[in-house]
Amino acid sequence: MALHYHWPLKQLDISNAFLHGTLDEEVYMTQPPGFVSSSSPHHTSTTITVLLVYVDDILLTGNNPSHLQALIHQMHSTFAMKELGDLSYFLGISIQAVGDSYFLSQSKYASDILLKAGMTSCKPCPTPMSMKLVDTPAANLLFHQPQLYRSLVGVLQYLTLTRPDLSFAVNQACQYMHAPTNAHFALLKRILRFVQSSLSHGLTFRPSSFELQAFSDSNWASDTVDRKSTSRYCVFLGSNIISWSAKKQPTVSRSSTEAEYRSLAHATAELSWLQMLLHDLSLSLVTTPILWCDNLSAIALASNPVFHTRSKHIEVDCHFIRDKIASKKLLFYYIPSTEQIADVFTKPLSVARFHYLQSKLLVTSPPIRLQGDDKTLSASHSASRLPASDCSASSLPASD
Template identity: 45%
Template sequence: MADEFFALQKQGTWELVPPPISGSVLGSKWTYRTKYNSDGSVARFKARLVAQGNQQEFGLDYQETFSPVAKLPTIRILFTIALFHSWNVHQLDVSNAFLHGDINETVYMRQPKGFEDSAQPTHVCRLRKAIYGLRQAPRQWYTTFTTYLLQIGFQHSQSDPSLLILHRDKLQIYLLVYVDDILLTGNDNNKMKELIEHMKHKFTMKDLGLAHQFLGIKIASTPDKYFLSQTNYANSILQIAELHKCNSVANPSFSKPPDQHSEDAPCFDELLYRKIIGSLQYLTLTRPDIAYAVNALSQHMHKPEVVHTVMLKKLLRYIKGTLEFGLPISRSSLQLRTYSDADWASDPVTRKSTSGFCTFLGDTLVSWTVKKQNTVSRSYTESEYRALASATADTIWIKRLIKDFSIDHKQPVDVFCDNTSTIALANNPVFHARTKHIEIDQRFVREHILNNTIRLLPISTVDQLADILTKPLATARFKLLRNKLTIGPRSSA
């Protein structure tokens, strides 16, 4: 607490003034957290002073609050391209990041408990800098940091505003910011070291060396491979569910709904169900093999029934047996390919279909999506076409993103679809009554085919990798597709 208070004083975070006659004074509160290393050992005990921003009023105490953070596919693509060029990826951590942001509004806060000024105990803190807990703090920090980078020659990526790029002659440096965690890579180690020292003088920043843990994801590296995993996080979910000693199963989903009786007791109460599902959504960052099961269970968070708790228990038992699984990033070509699929009318209540698509950069899986479609499709072809349009949009975004990394993907991106009617519809310039309700999707896909942005190719249903993202599968087929997605333990990666 004393260290935190000293840091606040050093930054000139506030000045003590008499309480305002009119105007609200926010409360302040100490929070405590134990931070762990990737191996589970205690790194440090952290205290943080936060303002009680839940008392702020929009338009009076703050205006805009939105702050961009790096998209997860961008992180995977950065590692893939760095590995391709044999570049080092450095990791930086900004201490008390939000305290670097200046605030424009007049905000008062009570003095922190235990550290009140004995000479002026009734005075309040008039904030000069953003502090944790304020609604506008993340935005102010992002603005302050990126403004500094723009001044020294960086530019925002057009595809992801959290990626900043420095191109000067033959120099290439890429900086990715996720709140106070930063990844830095490029083709000149000496220039990167100079940049790190420069940033250290401007901000309170720690150089953590080569990337080894980012956003709770463990990054194991060898000269020609990275392996991203969340073993400790998966273990913590099992501890919350009290299933850390359970027997494992080989499949995360039921291929047919389990039998249930009205008198059966739920495996988890509603609050615990929501807590576990929220945690599992974060686990899917490195585990696309559970993406469909998590998506299906997430649709019942408002009122989970007994059958849903049974399905969740099976998913957790699957995770128990696959704790060491993760996502490998390997050195290969930088050719994009996408797989798109849909399961028609799969929701028995709403009859909406499920879209699933995934994109590879070389041999590395960099992006995947599972989503229930917004509208009911009247045919299998229509559901496949809606999925194809979404997959095309995501592929175009990735193609633009890798162009920011100076990777010019000149040839069309291969997009694989297993529905011949959908492929015919995409290449057929005729519109008629049966397709006019999806005309916008049709025109969108067709335009990019004609512009050679994508190339739509048929693929057999047996080889359709996105099948694992749209429906529950038999165990043998599930394992086959999981292997093709490259998901497995580090030893086999």
């Protein structure tokens, strides 16, 4: 919103916050029905102010700069507060303004992860997962430092806030935290070596339209242990990715169509929630959200109102999606698998395919501003030409 409308983005910090404070007054997030202000009985306004609060960290934006300053001044009179100026660093995420765009990254956080793992000097690799599985007797033995594995996987989850290209690999690593093996730790080290090759990478946000579209995909029976499928989707607002997910399905799907349909239901629910959020932010969508799917059978199932014995076990998901289609709140379109962006969340990919989809997610290296020039260049990392040999486990710390 701020980029599209060229609104200022201010950052505030409350000096002393209490997580368990007691409220003695009723607080209304919206005006209660029937309320009339005695001072402004006929009040209406075109001023929009958005306040984002995370514990004691605050972001403030809106369409009236003078109103923002008045609000900040009023908050100063009530709270012990620091005004940090224009947005630059928030919750471990660096925000770099370049021209009319924002570049979000967690390069310092990623460096700290490598330091924690003792892998600051490891050899980088071009992708987070290998397409070849290692199956040896030693690989199936339990890893001798499970606490280290769990700790590293935990911190990697937060890194996916600006690195959707890591989501599938981290999701896979998360599934073995109860009893990781040497093979699982090798997978984790591969992720860290990819992080080493792309330390400066992040997300680029550009001014764009307010059109919602999502890409949904699944990997049927991909887990060789329990044969559960995985649901994947990513959502774009205009050209900017704003939401993504990689999650194992809770039940076993009996067909690829069923697995795909469950993934479509998850994506549909996310689109519905985002529509409500945008409405609360006074943003009206001029076009119907689009959901792209590469499974023709799942699209046919969404359009066919007839149930039979092979589909009644997923009837709830069917009704949910069909209700959105019938009310014209959602459009379904087919997309070839070669152009399915959500494919990056479903399985290990070749270097060329991974980098192609990574660029579609707008995960790039930071732009470089030339001195005395408004133009920017992108610092490219030739990760595909980097050696792929592993770093030795001896460089890891003895304890977490």
